[in-house]
Amino acid sequence: MGKVVYLVRHCEAEGQAPHAKLTPEGKRQAEELALFFGKVKIERIISSPFVRARSTALPIAESKGLSIEQNSDLAERVLSSQDEENWLEKLRDSFLDVHLKYKGGESSIEAMTRAYKVLKEISGDRPTVIVTHGNLMTLLLRCFDKRFGFEEWKALTNPDVFRISETGGHVSVKRVWEG
Template sequence: MEKTIYIVRHCSAEGQAPHAELTAEGILQAAQLAEYFDGIEVDRIITSPFSRARQTGWPLAERKNLHVEVDSRLGERVLSSTEFKDWLIKLEDTFLDLHLKYDGGESSREAMTRVCDVLDELEEGSQTVLVTHGNLMALLLRCYDERFGFEQWQALTNPDVYMLRIKDEDSEVKRVWDSK
């Protein structure tokens, strides 16, 4: 048996705060994302508790007649409780050293563990859509493809979709979203 997981980065949003909502463009993107999944079997939709992730998942849930499940483990990773002017360099450093942890933040390894726990709990044969955030998405993909790093995170779009197939000890990661 295998699991198929579609990992979705939320659509364009007004900001990074947990309560930041989708922009007008993001609302249109969420509708396009829902259309993208026409013809693809989906039995669960699980989102981050952040508003922009839930709003990204709602049109798909409505179209598939599914309930949106919210899981706090899909919330974006906190780099630090301190605002860094050089946050991009600090973030890159956490991709190079997975155990690096800043004050009030979470290491890459800690974030990877919590998000991979969500996947481990999915039933065999499931076809699940997870809606999350860029940094956590990159770390989740890195769990299954160690080549996924800072540069790949930078290349993610809003929205973005990767398909992850897990069968026994084997896995396949593939970008399936065309952002054009």
């Protein structure tokens, strides 16, 4: 069958801080995600340690009788340690130049490398859900399809789900969330 990974962007949250919780709508979305994965074979769930990601993964894990593995390599990318007035422009530029790095931040290539490492460590016979964040998710998808960039990041929803499947050395990426 090959490797199957469902890459999930967390549900609607109260903010961007690591401790930001899901909104009431985000909690409803997380329950909807659990229903979405109801008939899908899942054997492993790996999540960013951020509260909003773990809270997104929890209903899926409970419905499948699985534990959530936390992995700091799935934490959202820090663009800069400074508040940037034109952060959206800087984010766009970081997709255009994957080596661009702002003060106290992480370049796109650095973030892609750490996230891709998590994906490579997944066994091919264990369908897995990975719950992460929009920027990092887009960068991870870019590892398989160079067309993923700033505009694709802007088009993501909270939540969002992409299926990455690898069979015989061929990788396919498909958006499967229509919520």
